[in-house]
Amino acid sequence: MRVTSDDRTRRPGECSHHHLKLDAHGGIVACRDCGASLAPFWALRMLADQYALALAQIDRLQDRVSNADARILQLSTELDALAESERARKESSVVP
Ligand SMILES: [Zn+2]
Structure with a gap:
C-alpha cells in the first residue's frame, strides 16, 4: 500500500x-x-517572455542607478560649494 x-x-x-x-x-x-x-513550445515561449521582462527590468534598474549617481554627484557639488561659502564667511568675520 x-x-x-x-x-x-x-x-x-x-x-x-x-x-x-x-x-x-x-x-x-x-x-x-x-x-x-x-506543451514544450508554450514553455519555451513563456521562458522567452520572462527573459524579455527580466532584461527590461535590468534596463530600468540600470537607469535608476545612473540617475542616482548623477544626483549624488550634483548634491556633492552643492555641498562642497555650501561648505566653501560657509568657510569664506567665517574667515571674513574673524579678520577685521
Ligand atoms: Zn501551473
Missing part, C-alpha cells in the same frame, strides 16, 4: 505555470506548482 500527498501549491486553472519541471527521460514539461502538463 502506498499513500502520497498532493504537494501542489496551486490548481491548474489559477496558475501561470512559471515554475517548470523537466522530465529528461520522457521529454515531458510540467508545471511544478500545479502539476499540469505543458
